[in-house]
Amino acid sequence: MSVTGIDGCVVRVVDADKVAAVRTSLPADEDVFELADMFGLLAEPGRLRLLASLLEVGELCVCDLAAVSGMSESAVSHALRLLRAHRVVQVRRAGRRNYYRLADSHVRMLLDTALAHTEHTKARQTDVGHS
């Protein structure tokens, strides 16, 4: 019913107090973009499998990651380049092979949370079929 300026633009607002409160408690734009970006890295089955694999076993070379994830080695390389650019994974050279590992504690936490929930759900479903 009332109006307010936000980006300098005028908008309708019902509960001005709530709106003001939420707006101050919301993360800064920069943080929101960064966060969304981070979620975006996890929003693709291929990359998700790559990261989950690294979380599980610690370190793997490109061709093994391809074998595990079912992607082509080229696709894996592209994915790893992206993850590398975002400092999510780290490389270690060993002869002609490149071994990748997780390098971001934030992503590790999110992966843990997400995968824990998945396994928990699966466990429940298994329990149901118990007898």
Place this chain on the structure above:
Amino acid sequence: MSVTGIDGCVVRVVDADKVAAVRTSLPADEDVFELADMFGLLAEPGRLRLLASLLEVGELCVCDLAAVSGMSESAVSHALRLLRAHRVVQVRRAGRRNYYRLADSHVRMLLDTALAHTEHTKARQTDVGHS
């Protein structure tokens, strides 16, 4: 150096044991897709702000969500439709207004984890400038 069948296809593998181990411990395809999908919902600044707002204040109508997030009401409506389709948010009608709230504990956990980290990082940065 060795080879293996995965999708029936033949692939190079270096550490066959690790590959086999990871493959069994990895979530099922269905779960991976579902998870990636979930992350995808969080991978956009607009939706992220909407969900963070709901996490903060519990319940908001569409136009207030638009005011908070800085999106057009139409864009908000589209976003909410998507979130609704994935059972992430829930609607309550009140007159001609629709009030939305979070409805998915999984997403709530992920949001909590993510936002906690953001605030923690911010706190550290603030501390540094304490003098």
Place this chain on the structure above:
DNA sequence: CTTACATCTGAACAATCATTCAGATGTTGG
């Protein structure tokens, strides 16, 4: 019933993105 309101919807457009292909880079062993 008619108007103003709040939200929803579908089509269309622009932008982003993942994958593939062909070839480049750099590495090891003979």
Place this chain on the structure above:
DNA sequence: CCAACATCTGAATGATTGTTCAGATGTAAG
């Protein structure tokens, strides 16, 4: 140095997606 190897890279393609616009639905108030 040469050949096989492991990974990387860029361009091109096809698919997916977010936003906008115009209008549809449904609700409340006079």
